[in-house]
Amino acid sequence: MTDIFEKKQSLLVTNVAANGKPVDIFIDETGTIAGIGENVRAQFKGDAEFMIDGDGAIALPGLANTHTHAAMSLLRGYADDMILQDWLSQKIWPLEAHLTGDDVYWGTRLASLEMIRTGTTAFNDMYFFMEDAARAVDEAGIRAVLSYGFIDLFNAEKRENEIKATERLFAHVRSMQNPRIKMSVGPHAIYTVSPDGLRWCAEYAAEQKVGIHIHLSETEKEVNDCLSQYHQRPAALLDECGILTPHTIAAHCCWLDEAECALVGKRGVAVSHNPASNMKLATHRAMPCRELADCGANVCIGTDGCASNNNLDLFEEVKTAALLQKFFWNDPTLLAAPDALAMATTGGAGALGFGTGTLAIGAPADIILVATRTACNTPLHNATSNLVYACNGAAVETTICDGKVLMLNHEIPHEAEILQGAGMAASALVKRAENA
Amino acid sequence: MTDIFEKKQSLLVTNVAANGKPVDIFIDETGTIAGIGENVRAQFKGDAEFMIDGDGAIALPGLANTHTHAAMSLLRGYADDMILQDWLSQKIWPLEAHLTGDDVYWGTRLASLEMIRTGTTAFNDMYFFMEDAARAVDEAGIRAVLSYGFIDLFNAEKRENEIKATERLFAHVRSMQNPRIKMSVGPHAIYTVSPDGLRWCAEYAAEQKVGIHIHLSETEKEVNDCLSQYHQRPAALLDECGILTPHTIAAHCCWLDEAECALVGKRGVAVSHNPASNMKLATHRAMPCRELADCGANVCIGTDGCASNNNLDLFEEVKTAALLQKFFWNDPTLLAAPDALAMATTGGAGALGFGTGTLAIGAPADIILVATRTACNTPLHNATSNLVYACNGAAVETTICDGKVLMLNHEIPHEAEILQGAGMAASALVKRAENA
Numbered sequence: 001m002t003d004i005f006e007k008k009q010s011l012l013v014t015n016v017a018a019n020g021k022p023v024d025i026f027i028d029e030t031g032t033i034a035g036i037g038e039n040v041r042a043q044f045k046g047d048a049e050f051m052i053d054g055d056g057a058i059a060l061p062g063l064a065n066t067h068t069h070a071a072m073s074l075l076r077g078y079a080d081d082m083i084l085q086d087w088l089s090q091k092i093w094p095l096e097a098h099l100t101g102d103d104v105y106w107g108t109r110l111a112s113l114e115m116i117r118t119g120t121t122a123f124n125d126m127y128f129f130m131e132d133a134a135r136a137v138d139e140a141g142i143r144a145v146l147s148y149g150f151i152d153l154f155n156a157e158k159r160e161n162e163i164k165a166t167e168r169l170f171a172h173v174r175s176m177q178n179p180r181i182k183m184s185v186g187p188h189a190i191y192t193v194s195p196d197g198l199r200w201c202a203e204y205a206a207e208q209k210v211g212i213h214i215h216l217s218e219t220e221k222e223v224n225d226c227l228s229q230y231h232q233r234p235a236a237l238l239d240e241c242g243i244l245t246p247h248t249i250a251a252h253c254c255w256l257d258e259a260e261c262a263l264v265g266k267r268g269v270a271v272s273h274n275p276a277s278n279m280k281l282a283t284h285r286a287m288p289c290r291e292l293a294d295c296g297a298n299v300c301i302g303t304d305g306c307a308s309n310n311n312l313d314l315f316e317e318v319k320t321a322a323l324l325q326k327f328f329w330n331d332p333t334l335l336a337a338p339d340a341l342a343m344a345t346t347g348g349a350g351a352l353g354f355g356t357g358t359l360a361i362g363a364p365a366d367i368i369l370v371a372t373r374t375a376c377n378t379p380l381h382n383a384t385s386n387l388v389y390a391c392n393g394a395a396v397e398t399t400i401c402d403g404k405v406l407m408l409n410h411e412i413p414h415e416a417e418i419l420q421g422a423g424m425a426a427s428a429l430v431k432r433a434e435n436a
Numbered sequence: 437m438t439d440i441f442e443k444k445q446s447l448l449v450t451n452v453a454a455n456g457k458p459v460d461i462f463i464d465e466t467g468t469i470a471g472i473g474e475n476v477r478a479q480f481k482g483d484a485e486f487m488i489d490g491d492g493a494i495a496l497p498g499l500a501n502t503h504t505h506a507a508m509s510l511l512r513g514y515a516d517d518m519i520l521q522d523w524l525s526q527k528i529w530p531l532e533a534h535l536t537g538d539d540v541y542w543g544t545r546l547a548s549l550e551m552i553r554t555g556t557t558a559f560n561d562m563y564f565f566m567e568d569a570a571r572a573v574d575e576a577g578i579r580a581v582l583s584y585g586f587i588d589l590f591n592a593e594k595r596e597n598e599i600k601a602t603e604r605l606f607a608h609v610r611s612m613q614n615p616r617i618k619m620s621v622g623p624h625a626i627y628t629v630s631p632d633g634l635r636w637c638a639e640y641a642a643e644q645k646v647g648i649h650i651h652l653s654e655t656e657k658e659v660n661d662c663l664s665q666y667h668q669r670p671a672a673l674l675d676e677c678g679i680l681t682p683h684t685i686a687a688h689c690c691w692l693d694e695a696e697c698a699l700v701g702k703r704g705v706a707v708s709h710n711p712a713s714n715m716k717l718a719t720h721r722a723m724p725c726r727e728l729a730d731c732g733a734n735v736c737i738g739t740d741g742c743a744s745n746n747n748l749d750l751f752e753e754v755k756t757a758a759l760l761q762k763f764f765w766n767d768p769t770l771l772a773a774p775d776a777l778a779m780a781t782t783g784g785a786g787a788l789g790f791g792t793g794t795l796a797i798g799a800p801a802d803i804i805l806v807a808t809r810t811a812c813n814t815p816l817h818n819a820t821s822n823l824v825y826a827c828n829g830a831a832v833e834t835t836i837c838d839g840k841v842l843m844l845n846h847e848i849p850h851e852a853e854i855l856q857g858a859g860m861a862a863s864a865l866v867k868r869a870e871n872a
Contacts, residue, residue, distance in 0.1 A: 076814075077821035081758075081772035114811035279759035280825070282768040310825035311812055316752070323715035323756070324763075326517075332718040336517035375550035376747055378512075378855045379862030385513035389716070389746035394830030419814045426815030 005413045008404040009049040014041055016054035016369060017383070018359045025059060027365040031403025036359060052398060052408065054369050058383050061357045062121025062366035062401055063314045064348025066272040067213075067251035067302025069127045070136075070144075071099075071107030073114065074426040076306040084219070084281050092307055096128075098432045103425050104129035105136050110422035111312055112140035116412060118313040118393020119368040121401040122354045124249055124272070124302065126186040126213050131172045137181055141406045143354050143366070146173065147186025147213040152197040159197050166201075170208060180402055182353070184211040187243065190234050191222055195241055202242030211247035211353070214238070216271075217260070218252035219283055235260035244269050249351050251302060253292065254278055254285045261288055265295025270351035273343065275320040277304035286328035289321075289335055300347035313393035314344050322388055337388040369398040441849045444840040445485040450477055452490035452805060453819070454795045461495060463801040467839025472795060488834060488844065490805050494819050497793045498557025498802035498837055499750045500784025502708040503649075503687035503738025505563045506572075506580075507535070507543030509550065510862040511743040520655070520717050528743055532564075534868045539861050540565035544572035546858035547748055552578060552848060554749040554829020555804040557837040558790045560685055560708070560738065562622040562649050567608045573617055577842045579790050579802070582609065583622025583649040588633040595633050602637075606644060616838055618789065620647040623679065626670050627658055631677055638678030647683035647789070650674070652707075653696070654688035655719055671696035680705050685787050687738060689728065690714055690721045697724055701731025706787035709779065711760040712753055713740035722764035725757075725771055736783035749829035750780050758824055773824040805834040 013025040018036060026035035026044035035044050079091035104127065115123060122143035125133060130146045137144040148169045152159035166185060173183040185208075187193045187201040205212045217223060217234045226234045235256060238244050246268035253271045256264065264271060273287045293299045301321055303312045318340050325335035342357075349357030355364040372380060376391040399407040406412065447463040454461065454472060462471035462480035471480050515527035540563065551559060558579035561569060566582045573580040584605045588595035602621060609619040621644075623629045623637040641648045653659060653670045662670045671692060674680050682704035689707045692700065700707060709723045729735045737757055739748045754776050761771035778793075785793030791800040808816060812827040835843040842848065 073811075074815060075817075076826055077816070077818040080818075080821050080825060081762075081769050083768060087768075110811060110814060117811060276759060279763035280768065282762040282766050282770075284763065284766045306826070310821065311827075313828070316828065320756070320759070322517075323712060326718045327715035327720060327760075330718050330720045332519055332523075332716065333517050334718075373852065373855060375509075375546060375553060375855065378546060378859050379510060380513070380859065381511075381862065381866065382513040382516075385516050385746065389516060390512055390742070391747075392749070392752065392828050392830065394828065416809065419809060419811065423814050423816065426817065430817065 004050050004405050004408060008402065010047055011400070011403065011405070012041065012044055012048035012051045013059065013367070013369070014051060014053055016057050016059040018059040020383070025359070025367065027400070027403045031365050033359065033361055033363045033365050036361060056372045057369035057397060058372060058387065059359060060119070060368050060370060060387070061345045061349065061359055062368050062399065063119050063344040064300070064352050064354065064357065065115065065120045065123040065302050065312065065314050066249055066270065066300040066348050066351050067274055067304055068111065068123050068125050068312065069305030070111035070123065070125045071104040071127050071133060072305030072307045073111040073312070074103060074107040074422065074429060076310045078307065078430070080310070095429065095433045098429055098436065099128065101129040101132040103429055105132040106422040106425035108133040108136035109140060109418045111306070112136060112142045113412060113415060113418050114312045116140065116142060116399045116406045117396065118315060119370070119396035119399060120312065120314050121366040121368070121399065122348070122352050124213055124352055126188070130169045134173055134176060134181055138176065138178055141404050142401055143180040145182045145184050145211065145213070145352050147184045149186050149188050150197065150201060151188045151192045152194050153192060154194040159194065162197065163200060166204065182210070184213045186213045189215040189222070190226055190237055198238065198241035198243055205247070211249060212243055212245065213249050214243060214251070216250035216253050217255040220255055220285070223255045233257065233260055235263050239263055239267065251304070252278065253287045254283045256288060256292070258291070261291045261295045261297070265292060265297040268296060268298070270298040270300055270347070272300050272302040272351070273321050274302050274304040275324040276317055277308040279320070279324065280308050286324050289325050290329070298347055298350055299343055300351045301343040315387070315391055315393045318344050318388055337384045340388045341384055365400055365403040367400045368396050370395045371397045440486050440841050440844060444838065446483055447486045447488065447836070447839065447841070448477065448480055448484035449488045449490055449495065449803070449805070452493050452495040454495040456819070461795070461803065463836070463839045467801050469795065469797055469799045469801050472797060492808045493805035493833060494808060494823065495795060496555070496804050496806060496823070497781045497785065497795055498804050498835065499555050499780040500736070500788050500790065500793065501551065501556045501559040501738050501748065501750050502685055502706065502736040502784050502787050503710055503740055504547065504559050504561050504748065505741035506547035506559065506561045507540040507563050507569060508741030508743045509547040509748070510539060510543040510858065510865060512746045514743065514866070531865065531869045534865055534872065535564065537565040537568040539865055541568040541572045542858040542861035544569040545576060545854050547742070548572060548576035548578045549848060549851060549854050550748045552576065552835045552842045553832065554751060555806070555832035555835060556748065556750050557802040557804070557835065558784070558788050560649055560788055566605045570609055570612060570617055574612060574614055577840050578837055579616040581618045581620050581647065581649070581788050583620045585622050585624050586633065586637060587624045587628045588630050589628060590630045595630065595636070598633065599636060602640065618646070620649045622649045625651040625658070626662055626673055634674065634677035634679055641683070647685060648679055648681065649685050650679060650687070652686035652689050653691040656691055656721070659691045669693065669696055671699050675699055675703065687740070688714065689723045690719045692724060692728070694727070697727045697731045697733070701728060701733040704732060704734070706734040706736050708736050708738040708787070709757050710738050710740040711756040713744040715756070715760065716744055722760050725761050726765070734783055734786055735779055736787045737779040751823070751827055751829045754780050754824055773820045776824045777820055801836055801839040803836045804832050806831050807833045
């Protein structure tokens, strides 16, 4: 019998609750849910190489984090409580100028570790040195959609450079042939990318049949600057450039007005709510989630990078979203627990194109087990309420992605090495920046 | 050698960081910090009955939760996402009508367990059947200030009843002679207690030399109703009745105006910010923390009850406070990490009158150890930032209260029994209410 962490193998998970019912789950050797229900144990017992006793845990689809800059985990706690522009220009950008590919590898390993520990099995990432991010994701066993942060600063020469970097990442990811890793085009935002750059991104995404990952309407300043420069609001500008598609994930969307919500919804865009980051950086307006959902947008959720959150615990984020929607829009019935959780399951999976975010026969075996013998799940009047409002990612005890066990009863292989490697990379990065 | 959980005994905690320095801590058999620093190991090693290797953890004063209704842990997840008045009248009050003293015991045991697990060593509680809450606190080993929720509903007969209930609790707690348990007077709020009731509470608190625990200015409706009924704002009314003192803890304080902040500050009141509850119930305004602090109020923090939060993790609450202050008041520099953490340490300890919320020789040994070999503390550019923005209560590995070890490396004695007892009490309570 081999190590359960070693490779993907058939697996019988017993004694869990899924979709409100007590079930067992059988995962075949391809990483697909082949059975889920009451009689699964009897039906598949002989076929399973491994068994996991769920001990009454709640089984959920692995969560999907639809907006991250994973390697920014190395900047966790480096600078906080500052005005956005000072924070970027005095602290974040000077440090990022010294980033290496190895740093991005370690930062993405650390981020993947934290996501696996807190129940996330797929994420949508935008950053630099993405070939190194891909290596980290490959080794971590998690799923990701990777985009190179395309920033042409309205300069034609720089634009050529960004086009090449994007094409390089695509070629690299294709060569990896890892079905857990996909790429998308990542035009950073309207204030960092020219209309020509945006149009190239839209065309390249269509040609390559991949998605688009962009920041949209995060701050009021972005909207006001757009109105001055382009005499239209950000969503209209993006639409003109072909960026708003059913395969686009737009992060933040705090300052969308009514017409923009309608446009974004009509185009079938996925909108990634990032409440903790928006609150920490004082964006002062919360994404109009209900309006966007009513208009047909796919409302999902993300943590943003660790410099502005400062963690990747999507359970915390779901709670923050549910609280912020109620508080800001002045209605305690908004974003009720089932809808809040769905942002991280069906919403996120749909946005990333990794399965459906449900537990069903034929679905990819991206499954997390949330312990119920815990204070946060006692009493258990309503599991969904507890998952959203009472538990955080620490209640996740087992994480399975693509049929492979990544965490079992809170144990993740090589955790100490990853924490040490990332910690050393972060210290060395700060030292380089300070000595420069 | 006895069990480390069995009783208070002298203790040497090695290899931790406190106040930014690597130290050891010696706790004498009276539960007092007798040594803290670099040479403590050599100085006290022979005197310690037990040793705890902190393995690089961050040592902090145990946190203080300044506003709870602990036994409402039994209602966790029972009703959410509703309009406040419907939520209270259709769900919470009908269930509370069936509460027994035993329920309050189990709910307070569950709450104490959750607080110990997440690093809180003292709390300020207001509820019913408080003699049973006192029994739970006594057994759990935590500290608490207990108040009977005094609600006269503007009725003289009911008021006499509340006076007797308050006096009974005081006699009971005095008879326990447990220095970890104190009592305060708990007039619920201006909309549930008559001015005569408020005045009696103020006089009784002064006479008994104890504090006062009250809800203040939670909703805009409370302010508007007060203006209609009394032609003055809530803080002025409370001041007229003698309620605003340096030993008063006023919870919520969302809708205080400038003059009220000045008044509350002048009287030296402790104001307990409850951001998660305020967001969940859509109070739509955040406590003016900076203004209150500038006016001299002691700004501290609380979780409120589990029906409106829905957990007691004060680390989560501190993060939520720091985020909400920035977001609502539109300034990312507000409630910076050190100030946010201080709400739960020095602020809370001062409000409850349990020590000073610092780690120093002569201070009560209320100490928690936060693991650093975790994702939330990697990298460790800034421990205070990580504690506030990245970690939650799950990073607490050891909790010591009054010199007694309540949790060691995540292990709490009798946890399974407490979870089971509380879970059964909650199910039976719902069954009684539904069959009534």
